Amino acid sequence: MESGCSHYNDADSEHSRCIIHIDVDCFYAQVEMVRNPELRSVPLGIQQKNIVVTSNYEARKYGIQKCMLVTDALKVCPNLKLVNGEDLHNYRTASNKIFAVLQCWKCPVEKLGMDENYIDVTNLVQEKMKSLNVSNVTLSGHAYSEPSIDCPCGCHTRLRVTSQIASEMRKKIFEDLSFTTCAGIAHNKLLAKLICPQNKPNDQTTIFPEHGTSFMSTLDSVRSIPSIGSKTTEALISQNIVTVSDLQEASLDVLKKHFSSDMAVRLKGLSVGEDNTPVKQTGKPQSIGLEDSFKIVSVRSEVEDKFTALLQRLLVLVREDGRIPVSLRVTLRKKDAKRLSSHRESRQSQISPSIFALSNGALTVTDAGQQKLMNIIMRLFNKLIDLSKPFHLTLVGLAFTKFQERMTGRGSIVNYLMNDISVQSVLNLQNECDTSASSMDYSAVSPSSSTTTDLSDAEVEPSPKKPKKVNWIAKRRCLSKEEVASPSKLKVGELRLNSKELEKVSELRLNSRDRSLTPRASPAKDNLSDTSDSMRDCEERSCDDCPSYVDKEVFSALPDNMQKELKAMWKNPSTSEVQRSSPRTTNKAKPNTIMKYFVPHK
The missing domain is CATH 3.30.70.270 (Reverse transcriptase/Diguanylate cyclase domain)
Known part of the structure; x- marks a missing residue:
C-alpha cells in the first residue's frame, strides 16, 4: 500500500x-x-x-x-x-x-x-x-x-x-x-x-x-483490465505475464520488445491503476444495427425471412432515433470448417432518404419503401454469397450506418435559404398576409465513401436534376404597424422553379433592367399573373427607383442602408453582374450584402 x-x-x-x-x-x-x-x-x-x-x-x-x-x-x-x-x-x-x-x-x-x-x-x-x-x-x-x-x-x-x-x-x-x-x-x-x-x-x-x-494487484488476469483485449492478453501470456501483479513486476524494456514504446508505457500505467482517458459525453450512435445468430441457414428464402424480421425491428429503432438513414450495411457470418473461428463479411450501400417520410413528427416507411430496402438488402446478399455453390450461415446482421439530421424548425437556416429544394410552384404564390411557408426537411448530406460501400447496383432513387440557380423571389409578407421592421422577418421563397417558370422569371428580370435604364418604360406584358396588380401599384408609388416587381410595403420595411444598396444595384445592374463574374475578384473576399440572400450567383 x-x-x-x-x-x-x-x-x-x-x-x-x-x-x-x-x-x-x-x-x-x-x-x-x-x-x-x-x-x-x-x-x-x-x-x-x-x-x-x-x-x-x-x-x-x-x-x-x-x-x-x-x-x-x-x-x-x-x-x-x-x-x-x-x-x-x-x-x-x-x-x-x-x-x-x-x-x-x-x-x-x-x-x-x-x-x-x-x-x-x-x-x-x-x-x-x-x-x-x-x-x-x-x-x-x-x-x-x-x-x-x-x-x-x-x-x-x-x-x-x-x-x-x-x-x-x-x-x-x-x-x-x-x-x-x-x-x-x-x-x-x-x-x-x-x-x-x-x-x-x-x-x-x-x-x-x-x-x-x-x-490492481489483486486481479487474477490481465484480461480483467478493460483496455486489454484478447490479442494483447495472448502476447502477454506468451511472456509469462498472466496476472496483473505479473504485469506490475515486468520491466519496461521487456514490454517494449513485444509492443510499441507508447503501448508498453500504457500497459505499465494500467497495471498500477493509472488512466488519463476523459469521460466523453455520449451523443447519438454512429450506427444502429441488429443481428440474428443461429446454428445454420443454407436456403436463400430463409435468409430473406431473417432479414425481413430484422428490418421490421430496425425501423422501430430508427423511428425512435429520429435521424434519416442514408446508408445500409448487410453483415453475414459464414461457417467455415477450415477456420477455428467464424469470420464476418459485410457490404453496404447508399440508400435514398426519400424512402423515409415524416408523419406526425415521426419517421415512417411505406410498404413500397420497405420493399425497396429489402431489394437492396438481397442485392447486397447476392454479392456476398455465390448462390451457385452451397453456403452455410450462422449469423445475419443489418445496420443503418450513416444519418442526416432533420434540419427543420424555427431556428433552422432552411427557413431563410431554401437552396435546391422541390416545393410549390412560383405561380401559386399568394399575396394574403396569412400566407405561411411550408414546413420542409432539408437534405444536405453527401455520405462519404467506404471501402465496403457498394454503389454500383444498389437501388437508389435518382435525385431530381438540379436546375441552374436563378434569382429567388421573396414571398410577400404584410407587416402590421405594431411590428418592428426587421430583415429577419422576411422569408425567402422556398422555391425550385420549373423550366417554364424560369423563362418567365428571366423575362421579368430582363424587362425590369430595361425599365431601370430607360425612364418610365412600360411594364412587361408577359409577367406572373399574381404579381401584375403589384406592378401597376408600384408605378404609382413614390419609389421611382424600385423595379415594378418589387413590393413597396416589403421594401419599406428594410433598413435604410439595405434600401440604398438595393437601389444602387437596380440603377446599374450590369455593373453588379460584371463585378460578380469578374475573374479578378474571384479570389477576393466578397462583402456580405443582402443581395447574397435574394440573388444567389448563377
Missing part, C-alpha cells in the same frame, strides 16, 4: 478528477421485473436462443450463471422462470431513460453498453465544496480501504463529496425508474469501473488514489 498521493502528476489533472461509474444490477432481468413485478420473487432467467444470458439474484442462489445453457440451467434450477430476451427494444428504452436521469446533473455522461455509465462530476464537486465544511464531509457507502494519512492535494475530500453525489444519483434512478444500481467512485475511469462490483448489488464503493496499485 502506498503511503500517499505525491507520486501523481498534478499537471496531468488526472488526480483532481472525480469519476463515478454506475452499473445497473442484473439489467435485463430487472427490466423484466419492473415490467412484471410478479417476477421479483421467483428465479428468473433471460433467454436468448438456447442460452441464459443473465438472471436475477434469486436465480443465482441456485447456481445459475451468465451464458449458461438453458438445459443446464433447468437442471440446476427446475423452477427457473425463463423470459425471451431476443428483442432488445425494452432494454434500449430503459437504458435511454437511465441515461436521461443522469444528465439531470449537467455533467458529462458516457454510456458503456446499455447498463453502464461514466459520469465526470469534477466541476460539480468543486462547486459543492465552496459551501461545505470540508472537515465534516463523510463518505457515503463503502471504502475499499481507509486512507492512513490525508492527501495534501485534497483528493480524499473530493472523493467523499463524489460518493454523496453518487448516492443521490442512484436514489434518483430508483425513485424514478425502480432500478437498483451499484457504483464505483475514483479519480479515474479505470479504478471507478473495476471497484464498482465490489459491493454488488445495490451499493457503492470508493477507492482512494493511494490504494490503486494494491487493488
Whole structure:
C-alpha cells in the first residue's frame, strides 16, 4: 500500500478528477421485473436462443450463471422462470431513460453498453465544496480501504463529496425508474469501473488514489483490465505475464520488445491503476444495427425471412432515433470448417432518404419503401454469397450506418435559404398576409465513401436534376404597424422553379433592367399573373427607383442602408453582374450584402 498521493502528476489533472461509474444490477432481468413485478420473487432467467444470458439474484442462489445453457440451467434450477430476451427494444428504452436521469446533473455522461455509465462530476464537486465544511464531509457507502494519512492535494475530500453525489444519483434512478444500481467512485475511469462490483448489488464503493496499485494487484488476469483485449492478453501470456501483479513486476524494456514504446508505457500505467482517458459525453450512435445468430441457414428464402424480421425491428429503432438513414450495411457470418473461428463479411450501400417520410413528427416507411430496402438488402446478399455453390450461415446482421439530421424548425437556416429544394410552384404564390411557408426537411448530406460501400447496383432513387440557380423571389409578407421592421422577418421563397417558370422569371428580370435604364418604360406584358396588380401599384408609388416587381410595403420595411444598396444595384445592374463574374475578384473576399440572400450567383 502506498503511503500517499505525491507520486501523481498534478499537471496531468488526472488526480483532481472525480469519476463515478454506475452499473445497473442484473439489467435485463430487472427490466423484466419492473415490467412484471410478479417476477421479483421467483428465479428468473433471460433467454436468448438456447442460452441464459443473465438472471436475477434469486436465480443465482441456485447456481445459475451468465451464458449458461438453458438445459443446464433447468437442471440446476427446475423452477427457473425463463423470459425471451431476443428483442432488445425494452432494454434500449430503459437504458435511454437511465441515461436521461443522469444528465439531470449537467455533467458529462458516457454510456458503456446499455447498463453502464461514466459520469465526470469534477466541476460539480468543486462547486459543492465552496459551501461545505470540508472537515465534516463523510463518505457515503463503502471504502475499499481507509486512507492512513490525508492527501495534501485534497483528493480524499473530493472523493467523499463524489460518493454523496453518487448516492443521490442512484436514489434518483430508483425513485424514478425502480432500478437498483451499484457504483464505483475514483479519480479515474479505470479504478471507478473495476471497484464498482465490489459491493454488488445495490451499493457503492470508493477507492482512494493511494490504494490503486494494491487493488490492481489483486486481479487474477490481465484480461480483467478493460483496455486489454484478447490479442494483447495472448502476447502477454506468451511472456509469462498472466496476472496483473505479473504485469506490475515486468520491466519496461521487456514490454517494449513485444509492443510499441507508447503501448508498453500504457500497459505499465494500467497495471498500477493509472488512466488519463476523459469521460466523453455520449451523443447519438454512429450506427444502429441488429443481428440474428443461429446454428445454420443454407436456403436463400430463409435468409430473406431473417432479414425481413430484422428490418421490421430496425425501423422501430430508427423511428425512435429520429435521424434519416442514408446508408445500409448487410453483415453475414459464414461457417467455415477450415477456420477455428467464424469470420464476418459485410457490404453496404447508399440508400435514398426519400424512402423515409415524416408523419406526425415521426419517421415512417411505406410498404413500397420497405420493399425497396429489402431489394437492396438481397442485392447486397447476392454479392456476398455465390448462390451457385452451397453456403452455410450462422449469423445475419443489418445496420443503418450513416444519418442526416432533420434540419427543420424555427431556428433552422432552411427557413431563410431554401437552396435546391422541390416545393410549390412560383405561380401559386399568394399575396394574403396569412400566407405561411411550408414546413420542409432539408437534405444536405453527401455520405462519404467506404471501402465496403457498394454503389454500383444498389437501388437508389435518382435525385431530381438540379436546375441552374436563378434569382429567388421573396414571398410577400404584410407587416402590421405594431411590428418592428426587421430583415429577419422576411422569408425567402422556398422555391425550385420549373423550366417554364424560369423563362418567365428571366423575362421579368430582363424587362425590369430595361425599365431601370430607360425612364418610365412600360411594364412587361408577359409577367406572373399574381404579381401584375403589384406592378401597376408600384408605378404609382413614390419609389421611382424600385423595379415594378418589387413590393413597396416589403421594401419599406428594410433598413435604410439595405434600401440604398438595393437601389444602387437596380440603377446599374450590369455593373453588379460584371463585378460578380469578374475573374479578378474571384479570389477576393466578397462583402456580405443582402443581395447574397435574394440573388444567389448563377
